[in-house]
Every structure is written in C-alpha cells, then in structure tokens.
Amino acid sequence: MKSENLSKILKSRGFKNIELDSIIETKHILKRSGGNFRQYLFSFYDQNNTELSLRSDLSIASVLKLIKEKTQNKIKWSYSGEAYRKQNNNKSPIIKQTGFEIFNSKNKEKDDYEIIKTSLDIFKKSKFKRCELSLSNIEIFNLLVSKLTPLPLRWREKIQRHFSREIYFDQLLKKLSDNKDIDLKLVEQDKILVEKLRKKDLTKNYSGRSLREILERFDLKNYQDPRNISNKKSVKIIREYLRISCPIEKAPKILNSFFKKNNLNIFISDDYFPMKKNNIKNVKVIFNPNINRQISYYTGMTFNIKVNFNSKKEVFLSGGRFDKLIKDLGNKKDLNAVGAAINRSIL
C-alpha cells in the first residue's frame, strides 16, 4: 500500500495529518521509557547544555506536540515519518512509522471502536486477504492482580508495573512461587539492628534516603505486609489467565467463569471490548490477554491485527488506549488518548 493511499484513508476518517519535531528533549523519553532506554538514543547537547535526542518514537513526539498546543478539545491526528534508535543487531536504526490517534475523547468506548474500525479499513485496502484481530484490556489484568490479596500490595503493584517486560515478569512470578530470594537469617539480624536505629535521628540522610524512609519500607516489608507464605496459587491464576484465548463474543462468559472458579470477585461485561461480535468477513476476532505486552504505557483496551506474511503471522497494525502518558510527559491535566501504529515494513 502506498503511503498516499494510507493518508487518504486517514484523511477521509477525519484524522488531520501533522508534522512532528525530529528532535526532542531527552528527559521526556527517559521519563517514559526509563534510564535504560538511553542506550538506544542518538543524543547530543545544545548550546544551553540541554540534552536532546533524535525522536525514538513518533507517539512521544505527537504527545509532546499536543502538550504544546494546550487544547481542551477532542483532537484526531495522524502522522508518518522516521524514528531513530540504535540497535544491538545489524538492523537499521531508522524505523518507519505511521500512526493515528484520538486525544481527549468524550466517549472513550466510541473512540476505541473508531480506532479499530479505521485499522480494519486500512487492512481491507491492503494486499492481505485475511487477518486475526486480537483484543485485550489491561484493566482486566490489573483488576485480577489487585484481587490476589494473598500477595503483598507492593508485589501486586510490581507485577502490574512489569507486565510489559515479559522476561522480568516471569522472573518475578518465579520468585513469588519459591520465595528463594528471602534470607531469613539476614532478616532476623537486620530486625535487631533496626530496633537500635529507631532511637536515632530519623531525618538523617543516607545516600538520598532518610532513615525514616528506610525504616518505613523495612517495616512494610518485614512486619506489615510480609511475603512469607507460598504464593503458588496466585502465580498459577496469573499464568492461567494469560493463556486464555477465545472468540470475542465468548470472552465475558469465559472470563467470568474463570474468575468464579478461582473465587475472585470480578465481573466482566462486554463493555470492556469495543467489538462484541465476530461478524466481519475474513476477520477472526479473538480475546487474547497476551498481546502488545512490550508497550508499557497502555492503560486500557489494546488490540493488534495479524496477517500471514512470508508464511508467518506478523503484526500488521497494533494499538491501544494510553490515558496516563500525556500527564506523565508533563501535561498539567490528565488527557486520555487512544491510537494505533502501522507496521510499514510489511505494507
């Protein structure tokens, strides 16, 4: 598909094509992606000693543009261009991206549907005949983890926080299963020391943290919310949930019986999914909670469209809702957003 045809489709659906800045302040990227992302950036300093980077991702550039606009209205934007990332393999550092987004939805469900509908329209105009549309919702996963109360709160938060880092996420689940990382002897020694420290100056600073902060976390970890029982059952529930895959119309029923079986007080209505039925010709619509996990900023509905390309299933397009990113990147107010990006390499 030619990029002009893509632009035509997006324009006809009301998405305004915008130009994005090529250079952005590094701190914005690190804020969203963390310090370890620095190794992928092409960065440099300007005359004021501000660190700048070539844009590593177009969605960050689009959100920063939105913040500058200071708008209160609903906005529909599309953009196309190159992102630049250092790669550890021999891949090109230039990544071609096309994306389209809706900011500040007044009706989130309607706009989620519009993004998916536009995505399917793009698929229909492409060279591919059939596709699989997978839908999920991060809120369901977060709800499930929040109900696993045998797990300490800080561990539930940790699991939610690391959902997007699959390898580390698995390591966390393993730690929870066997508790082998806890050295009970050391804990007992530290408990004795802590009792002595309680009488000291709690405001004293130790490498950036006050003694009060250190003791508060110590107490939380060892007295108030300790991890000293087996968490195998909770881990099993998480792993089983992530293996669920079913036609979208059956998803609420299957999920609800799964939660009931595990004595979890959760009810899922079909409102969680912008598409309720599998009634589109040549499109198989399924629920799959394991999609788009590498994107850490999704907060709600996520989806992807897969096609057969060179005898392999490849992601043609993927997207989702990201309601916290705009505030995280410096906007004063929360501003919701939903969008999708096209894999231009297979178009």
Place this chain on the structure above:
Amino acid sequence: MTKEIITILTLSKGRMKAEAEKVFKKNKLKITRESERSLIGSIKGYPNIRVLYMNATEIVEALGKGIGEIGISGKDLWLESEQSIQSNIAVAKEFSWGRSDVVVATDSMWLDCVNPTDLEDISFEFYQKKKRLMRCATKFKNLAHGWFNSKGITQYELITSLGATEGANKLGTADLIVDLSSTGETLRQNNLKVIDTILSSSACLFFAKKSIKKKGVKKILKLLSKD
C-alpha cells in the same frame, strides 16, 4: 621474504603489570626494551614480534580496532567495551590473577534493600517521592545498563565516575554505585554493601578475531596460554 609483524599489547602499569610479565617469562619469552621507560619492546628469538605497553582499557580498544593481534587485559574492560569492539575480540585464556568483581553496592544503612528486587521498589520511591531518577555512579556504563535492564529497573540514571567511585554516596553525587571490588574492604570502609555481583572478572589473554589466520599468531597464543 619478510615475515608479518605480530603485535602483542601488554600492560604498562598497575598491579597487573608484574603478573603479565610473569606470563612471558615463564614461557621463555624474554622481552627486551631499550630502557625501563620505553613503551616498545621485542622478544628475543622472535624478530617478527613487537610488544607494546599500553593502558588496560586502551588494549581492548586497540585489539578491537585491529591495532595489534594479541593482548592482555581485564575481562571487565572487554565486556564493558562497545559492541563493535567487543565482537572483534575473543578470549584465548582466563588467568587466575587480576581477579575482582563488578558489583552493585548500596549504602549499608539501607537495611530494607538486600537484593535487586528491593532496589527496583526503591527506584520507584525516588521517582514518586523525590521526583527524580535514582542515581548510580560508575565507570562501567554498559555493564550497569545491562544489569539494570535485566533486573527490571528502569527509573535510574548513570553518573560517570572515573575514580574514587566508592565516595560518590557520601559526596551526595549518587545514591548507589557499580564498581570493582576485590576484597570488599574499600566498600566497607565507605559504608557500602554489595547487593549483587554483575561479573567476576580476571585478567585474560585476548586475540583479535581477524588475526587468527595470520602466521604465527596461534603459536604465540599457545605459548602464552600455558599454565
């Protein structure tokens, strides 16, 4: 016909220099230099070999760039080097000397922090309560990035420290460090404790991968690798 020159890069100073010299000596490779201060030497009986005395970090970089065929340096410096340098070099032998660990160390008063999982929580505490990234002082930026990444820690920034890194916490320039430790004594003296070891390093005999086909390189490697 003139023989191709083989360049061996060895350590010019530091505690590992004497150990490296022993490797040559015990394998009957006698290095001769014009003076003690000369940075170029030759080996008696091997007219096609020249020996260059260099800094340990420079040895790794020079081998990676094709300046020299064989070198002695630290495994930590090799693994810390850029991917483009690292991939051009291979290890022929790991020696039993020059041992030290690259460790992650935090303030010993952080009693709530005993492993990387705790550190990940604390990095979020920094971000949420202090509105800044947790700072780590190190000269091992690549090794540190890899370690933080493998432990799921994203909220951090690295501060370059080329010396006296153990003091960075006390000076307030960093919240934790990634540094070399042999006995742990310097860390203890600076009220630091090890929460993880990234790498156990020792001196290594390296060779530039491209040079292995060069006549005589394998023979010298074999000689220098002898126990």
